[in-house]
Amino acid sequence: MEKIEEQFANLNIVKRSSETKEPTYLLGIDTSKTVQAEKGSLVAVLCSNGSIRIYDKERLNVLREFRGYPGLNGVKFANSCDSVYSSCTDGTVKCWDARLASEKPVQLFKGYPSNIFISFDISCNDHVICAGTEKVDDDALLVFWDARINSQDLSTTKDPLGAYSETHSDDITQVCFHPSNPNMVVSGSTDGLVNVFDITVDNEEDALVTTCNSVSSVSYIGWSGKDYKQIYCMTHDEGFCWWDLNHLDTNEPITCLNIPDVREVINVKEGILDYLIGGIYHEKTDKLFVVGGTNTGIIHIMSCTTSGLVHVTRLQGGHAATVRSFCWNMQDDSLLTGGEDAQLLLWKPGAVEKTLTKKDSMKIASSVYQRVRVHSNDSYKKRKKQ
Amino acid sequence: ISKVSRDSLYEVVQEVLHENQRKRQKFLETVELQISLKNYDSQKDKRFSGTVRLKSTPRPKFSVCVLGDQQHCDEAEAVDIPRVDTQALRKLSKHKKLVRKLAKKYDAFLASESMIKQIPRILGPGLNKAGKFPSLLTHNENMVAKVDEVKSAVKFQMKKVLCLAVAAGHMKMTDDEPAYNIHLAVSFLVSLLKKNWRNVRALYIQSTMSKPQRLY
Secondary structure (H helix, E strand, C coil), rough: CCCHHHHHHEEEEEEEEECCCCCEEEEEEEEECCCCCCCCEEEEEEEEECCEEEEEECCCCECCCCCCCCCEEEEEEECCCCCCEEEECCCCEEEECCCCCCCCEEEEEEEECCCECCCCCCCCCCCCEEEEEEEEEEEEEEEECCCCCCCCCCEEEECCHHHHHHHHCCCCCEECCCCCCEEEEEEECCCCCCEEECCCCCCHHEEEEEEECCCCCEEEEEECCCCCCCEEEEECCEEEEEEHHHCCCCCCCCCCEEECCHHCCCCCCCCCCCEEEEEEEEEECEEEEEEECCHHHHHHHHECCCEEEEEEEEEECCCCCCEEEEEECCCEEEEEEEEEECCEEEEEEECCCCCCCCCCCCCCCCCCCCCCCCCCCCHHHHHHHH | CCCCCCCHHHHHHHHHHCCCCCCCCCCCEEEEEEEEEEECCCCCCCCEEEEECCCCCCCCCCCCCEEEEEEHHHHHHHCCCCCCEEHHHHHCCCCCCHHHHHHCEEEEEEEEEEHHHHHHHHHCCCCCCCCCCCEEEECCCCCHHHHHHCCEEEEEECCCCCCCEEEEEEECCCHHHHHHHHHHHHHHHHHHCHHHHHHEEEEEEEEEECCCEEEC
């Protein structure tokens, strides 16, 4: 097994978030990109009850919470400061300062009338925000804003620069800017299409570099490969597609891999795969990994090759229900995961102090770790009855 | 384990296909599978959306056009499949109205690898907007089989209301065809749900002009 795969196989739970009063699904995770010596690294988590929680990354305790925003989708830190963004079905993209206790957003990016935002991203140089809408009447839009904070600009509400309206025919579920080129962005929709744009080009038609078709409904998109010239996507019915844009202008096909249903072809030893969550491109080894899981909370990591997906390892003893979000940290090879069991977990490579007791008791009897009672599947029914 | 037995499936299919009191319709009615969910929260649960791959096409009139390279166009001509070659496609370039006309003329498109990556450059976003962007046709697959595959793939998406319908057959089919399609569709859809059958409130089968028959 390669070194990176060994790292994944050796991931163990280092910290569990403490129980909160209101259990919610943890639908999105991002970590701050700034490095601050005295203060700890921050984690922002999107919760299904319409709030963004800011945690300390090492201690996983809640530092502050921005609450009361039903309809939030996605969570992302800026690249050069600790602003955290989320798009909202109320037609705005909101920005909070993760270091301040102030509950109100410090900036609001307003869309056009009747925009319902369900996805967004910010460019790698923090200059542009792009958000995707649900289909309203016959249009599904990609809306763009200038994200820079102008010291002379006293208004905290910004209007759009413009929008693309011709390239998707249904809900735009994913927007992802290129990791190092601020001018490239890729979008994915329930119409199955994955569109790549060069936003320096004036009009939408010419800005569209290529359209890839997953022939399903896109749930996740990402960039991969040396120089990040490849794109991949996952679909809501557990398919996986991988395209190489290096071959756009050659005679070679751009399709590297197209798996309509990963669950049917993946070989998981003594186990099953229920769903896919997302991907991790590991720069140092130029390898793409796909993260998936089971409805009981097991996480599966698979490596991606041109001949298919290969199961690398499973992470268990962590979640007790469907895993919905994760965030991989390249610097220390650590993984944060969030699930429908309301838990936020920090995994790091290396041996754990004490082995966990059997999965269904879920009690960690250790003087080193906090005692945490993990929500089992039954608690879902109890919550439903409330 | 399916909650719908083979016998009850056939019983309902037969009822729908052969109901005696029905007025004969002039058009070919579609047989639909209707699924309604429970214990599912569209605000926070994973979206229920995708493509079901059936065995036989529920829509015989569904037309597919091949946007083909020379080899694919020759093949298409031999099996009488509508096609547009590179030259003809380039003639549509920058003519939005003509692209729209092409999009309206066919229900779906297949395109050769060399063509598919150029579609936005040649045709612009017309096929994107129409929801008819082509699927890939390679030189390793049988064209007729691929066309049948496209005709038998049915998209589904649950929006705000917790029910959706999937075309599963038509009234001129023998019992086996819609029964098998429904079996495939139900297995696939239920497998995508977190709680499988515990997320299913009811299943109905209905032909276009008559009332739904309960399956589950």
